[in-house]
Amino acid sequence: MDTPRLPARETFRALYRHFRPHRWTVAFGALLALLGAASGLLQPLAAKALVDRLGAGQSINGILLVLTALVVLGTAIHAVGAYVLERTAESVVLAARRTLVGRLLRLRLPEVERTQPGDLMSRVTSDTTLLRAVTTRSIVSAFTGSLSFVATLVMMAVMDAVLLGVTVGVIVLIGGSVALAMPRIALATQRAQEAVGEISTVLERVFGAFRTVKASGAEERETAVVEAAARRAWRYGVRTAKWQSVAGSSVGLAVQVSFLAVLGIGGARVASGAISVSTLMAFLLYLFYLIEPVTDLVEAASQYQMGSAAVARIAEAERLETEELDPVGPDRPRTPREATSARYGTPPVPHGTPPVAQEAASVRFEDVSFRYRDDLPYVHRGVGFEVAGAGMTAFVGPSGAGKTTVFGLVERFYEATGGRVLVDGRDVRDWPLTELRAAIGYVEQDAPVLAGTLRENLVFAAPGATEDEIRDVLVRARLDGLVERLPDGLETVVGHRGSKLSGGERQRVAIARALLRRPRLLLLDEATSQLDAVNELALRDVVAEIAREVTVLVVAHRLSTVTLADRIVVMDAGRVRAVGTHARLVTEDPLYGELAATQFLSSAR
């Protein structure tokens, strides 16, 4: 995802937003840095006094003491100041990550679908770290650097205006190359960050389908793609380093050239008696003292360029549209179980809060039309059906007919383009999202199981579930035998995407997870994969049992499911073409008859 550069004003504003909450701590850090710098500024004066006294044959003990105290105090203040700033820098990164993660997990589905998850991840992990320096150290460096720069110039002017003129002339001349480097640093950093995002994207793709990658023999090809992105990151990283080094060495060059010029012209002025040797020496000390503020200013400017590249990418991720999800508030104290779900970023289901109503939900589609994007064809073209409550309703139809899309609209992952979707007679758009989703249990077709333990997976949608509730659900989902067999029982780690479980087990875990939410409406996208007879029978019984008290909508792929369903909705090309029972539809609807004969997976009855 290529990020457009932000205009300078917006970059500044965006960076300021990150800096603002920490402005007082940064100001304190700046004060310490300033005190440190001031103590450094006095050192050449003390040195000059020392030389003058030596020349006059006076005692230097007092001056030596002052000089030592200045050095020790300056170092201590500098150390504390640096710690305060580094700590604040980490806080800036933490705040940026918290905000970003909080938003990313609430993104609307269409937004996620048009971005690359890996790239979004790299914005949270990698780009935020670039804010570290620019929002704290660089600001302080720019501030203290400017002040010490001016103060040093004033001291130099006091020493000798002619030598100051020589110094400033050289600095201005060489400063041009610094100005040239700055925008190039920003551009190279942005490209490098984009390449890092690409690395994350490919890795996310690979680990998301690791077995397929291996089975397809695609390891080398995928490695090459990651390597190419890594090389690009390297190339742009090197480019950044090159321009940083141009800017940095210009400072060194400026000081060296000034030193030679000051030495030559200053020597002549000493010889002519215009200035004393001690003045020339102090001036040269100030000249060297100038290195630090100028280096700081250049460093701050280059950090600003790098920060501006990162902040553009962060701001872009922050602009993605999110759902209004959490009326409960993220800062409410959590129970330990809720903390488990918070680890995964799921919306908290208030522990002990009973669902609004306990009876089975009703669902009605009124002339619903829908397409996933404006440039895509309609998936629903006037879909209408009504499910009054409880019982099992099966959705059948050819692949791509729009069956799974029905679920996406009920959960309000997407919003209907036309018509209305009602749950309990209320338009889903009028429901608070948390409440709507709390009433629904959803089992996706590929029954995702998340990395973690079996228990974490079960309580994922209901962090407040009690041990009794978990036990009950395990029995209902026919998972009790599995838990007994596993050496670590519920604490067994199931692997990335539940890879240590069988397909059937994963499906039952997904159903158990949905049931623990105590839904009034269960959306079950039946797996197309063939299950063994025992598993299929178990699942069928589980679902039939649930349907006694909960409204169950199933996208059905099995004959055993449709024969069990109380009503069947036949969909074709985005329309409902018939509703009825299996016995009636088999004889009355030719498409259904054909599906029943050819497409449904054979049942184990």
Ligand SMILES: Nc1ncnc2c1ncn2[C@@H]1O[C@H](COP(=O)(O)OP(=O)(O)OP(=O)(O)O)[C@@H](O)[C@H]1O
């Ligand atoms: N997120 C999406 N973005 C764009 N198009 C999509 C998206 N999801 C599904 N589609 C398209 O919408 C159409 C309907 O998809 P849907 O998943 O509802 O079909 P289905 O009837 O459930 O099919 P199947 O039985 O194969 O699962 C398909 O043509 C599909 O390609």
